[in-house]
Each structure stands twice: as C-alpha cells, then as structure tokens.
Amino acid sequence: MKRDPIVIHLDEAGLRLDKWLSIRLPEHSREFWKQRILKGEVTVNGKKVNPSRSLIENDQIEFSIEVEETKVTPAAEPLTLKLLYEDEWFFVVDKPAGLVVHPAHGHASGTLADALGAMYPKGLSDLSGKDRQGIVHRLDKDTSGAMLIARDNDTHEKLAKLFREQTIDRIYDAVAWGMPASLSGRIDAPIIRGDVNRKKMVVKEDGKEAKTDFRVLSQKDDMTHLECRLLTGRTHQIRVHLAYIGHPVVGDRLYGGWRKGLALEYHLLHARGLAFTHPVTGEAFSVNSPLPSRFYSYVRREDL
Template structure:
C-alpha cells in the first residue's frame, strides 16, 4: 500500500496494526521485528514515522505448523459455513490438547472440518473453551481472520453465552455475581474468589424453576474465566449439583458430572454481521437428573400438603 495523508506522521507499528490481516499493534511489532514489514523495500524500526508516498509492504507470518492428527471424537455440528462452526460438545471431552490430554480432544475431532486461526498450533480455531465435564456449544473459527474477529467480539462481550445449571438450595429470582477470580492459593487446580491477583468476572443468574432443595437456573456469562460459573455459584452458597470440585457431598440426582450445559450462543457473524443464534437441548443424563429433581420436589410438596394426625 502507498501511505496517504491519513497515515502520514503515524508510527509504523500503529499503521501496520490497523491493517485487517494483522489486527493488533502487538502482532505488528512481531512482524516488524522479524523483518516481515518493509518501507520502500527496507526494514525500519517500529517507531518510524510514516511519510506520504512511502510504499508499505507487509508479509504475514505463515500459520504455525500442527502435528495433530484427526481422530473420531463424538460431537454434533449445530451450525456451519465457510468461516466458522458452532459445535455441541458432549461431557467428558476435553476442548483442546493439554497436559494429560494429548489425544481424543474436540480439536482432534474438528481437524477434518478445516478449523484454523490463532498462534497456538495445538488449538487451531479455538475461540473459547468448556470444561471437560461441561456439555454444550462452542464457536470455532475456520480462518485466521474469523478467529481474530471472534476473539475481538468475545473481548468486547458481543458473544452471548447462556448456560442451563441446576444448583443446591433456593435462589432468588435474579442475581448478579461480580467477584474477581484467580487461581486458588492452596489448591492450584482450583479457582477462587479470595485472591489478590483475581481478574474481573461477572455472571448473571436467573431462576427458571424452583424445585424444593434445588433450583434450575439460567447463567449468562459477561466474562469468561476458568470455572467461572461453578466458582461464582459456590461463592454465593449455591454450588452446582454433581460438581466434584466446587460442589457438596449431597444428592447428585444420579449424575457423575456437574449439571452445567452451554445451551445458547448468539453473536453477529464475523463477516456479514448477520445475527446467529444456536440452541442445544439438554443431554440425556441431565434430562434424567432434572426429572428426578422434579419428582422429588412433587413428592415433598405432596407430603407437606398431607394432613397430619
């Protein structure tokens, strides 16, 4: 491109960072430092002030090579186009490779769907994640551009993420939990709210159905910290039913995992801006647990109504 009046006098890294294929000043600086940005055919410093008429050439870095091999992994594709996928992940499947999970992840199952985007070759296309034992919807990119735009939308809170969750206790009709979350100081595999380096975390909760000793809620994420919904619900005295890390050793309604399901995703399409809404029904194990909870609530209510002798 040829520098015009609008770019004249601006720093090189600011101009390059504003280009759609680059997307950020940090990425621009990496490209400049690696010699992939030329001004009139010459590598210059990132603080170089642009002059009108200079010719700017940017050579994007090649995508990172991945050694991952496609595998057959259970999942359902709920939405698909040339730019992205929305996938319904079952419980028990890890989102991407990590320590102790070198294979069998959602990423391995999605490699055949041409996912792409992001700097980490072990998690191509991944925009956000779900815990292993949380089921439901994830959006996954198919290009570097879609990945960058979806991540920006996530930061700007333009992607609506709604969960269905069953918790212990009777909750108020609506509740917002605004408590920073960080790694637990004593148990490093847990997250906690009472930490000095916690990051902002906001969860909005709405009561869907009171069921005696448990409550069915809708949880909407404003931020997306690790274990956020589970930590926030524990912090207000309503841990998730079946949660073996943040829950109680109480009635689990037959579940061997937490009752937490990513039921709805809504966002503007990163290329067309058209609204996308994808829904996921409750999985069978959660349907059975909910039926048990309703039956127990009905039996308890009937006992309360029965006249005493």
C-alpha cells in the first residue's frame, strides 16, 4: 500500500536519505533502508535516487513498504500553550524555552506537537506529516517565542511559500558575549551541517546562503543585547552567525556560549516578532512575543 508522502522540514535538510529514514523509522536499520532505496522502493519527489541523496526542505519522500512509523501521531498531552494571535486560517503560539517542537530521536513525547494535539483534537494541517500537524516552521528547543501554526493544508502551503520567498520579517532578541565591532551590521556567511558533529552547523564556503542583520540595543561589560533579523532561515542561523563573529549567544552550550557558573537553564535567544502580508486577506500582519520572565530578569540583573 502506498503511503502519503512525508515532507522534509527545514531542520532535517542536509541529512542523507538513508540516515533520515533510519532516524524517522528506527525499527529498521540504515542498511535496510539503503537496500530499499537502491531497489527504487523509496523515492524523492517521485524519482529514484541514491541512498546518499542529501535532503532539502520540502522534499517529498514516498515508499510503499509495510512498516509502522513510530511517533506518527503524537499523544495528546495537557500542556497549555499561550496564544498570541488566532484567526480561521492560522494562529501564533508563544513557545516556551525547553520545549521540543515535534517528536524526534530522544524526544518521543512532551513536545509542542503533543500540546497542539490536545488543544486541537480535530486536527490541523498535516502537510509536514502526521507527527507535525500545523507546524510550518520551527524554533530550537531552548529558543522561546512566536511560532506560526496552520489550521489547514492550503494555508500551510501559503505560509510555507512566504518562508521560501523570504518575505516574512523575523525578529529576535539575543544576549551575546562581548561587544561587536560595530553597532549594526550584516553577517553574510554560508552555513552547512558539520561533518564531525551532525547536530552542529558550521560556516563553510560550500554551505547554503545565510544572512543575518543585527543591531545593538544595549551593552554592559562583556555582554551585548542585540536585535537580530533573519534574511534567510538556516538551522541554528543566529547562533552560528553570532559565534562566527566571536560573540556566541549567552548560555549556548553547542556554540561556545556556556561559561562555568552561569545561572541559566536555557540560552538567551527569543523569537520576538513576525511580520508579513496575510496570505488570505492580503492585509499587513504582525505579532510580537514579549520577553519571557527568565530573559527579562537576566537583562535587568545585568543592567543591559
């Protein structure tokens, strides 16, 4: 029986097809999937490909193998999410830091997708898969802030198109170590998944185009409060770019922002706002997420 295609999300881009399958469907080995791909039993965008095919966002994976996909439908869990905005086409949730967006290896439950399942039992868009209903884009586990959720597939596709065309204004607050050489600027440095640590992104010439604008809001001693704007949407982009210029996000354990004795549970990066043209009404739309108390308290304590 042929299954509905699974659409590749931005955070999965860059993974080999056989590796992705072994993660998404761990009951079968990577070698199992490699053989199925070579036999043409797994296709990408309707075409036969090699097991080493590097996935890109919005690729559609299809296969007709009888397997039970684990974690397809997240269990509804009573986690309350704060809504920043809602209409009949989409809504915006205020994701807290520490919350994984969707089920993945090591995080089978307790995700934002689980909470959405409890809040909207009749279902949301499933364009990104049954385990990611409504989710148009994502934020890293320890990043807080505004996230778009689509109610239906048509709206989902329209919102996804805005992201692809880079017509959504995405604004972040970040506290970084040190003081940048200028009060504002643009970081233009391509990003690719690391060869050694596949969970880590790196700046490399053969990476994908990545651009981040920044503006200093305040500075004190060896810290800077920044406003960052994403001009592209690569995985970990702001974290990678700030670390690249020598100013990692405070509390970022993966990219050099952690220091001994630092009294923080999560790194200081917050998705403050989104602005774009409403894909249905055509009107200007914007939404803002206030700084969470942990972030605000730290900024006040450090007099930033």
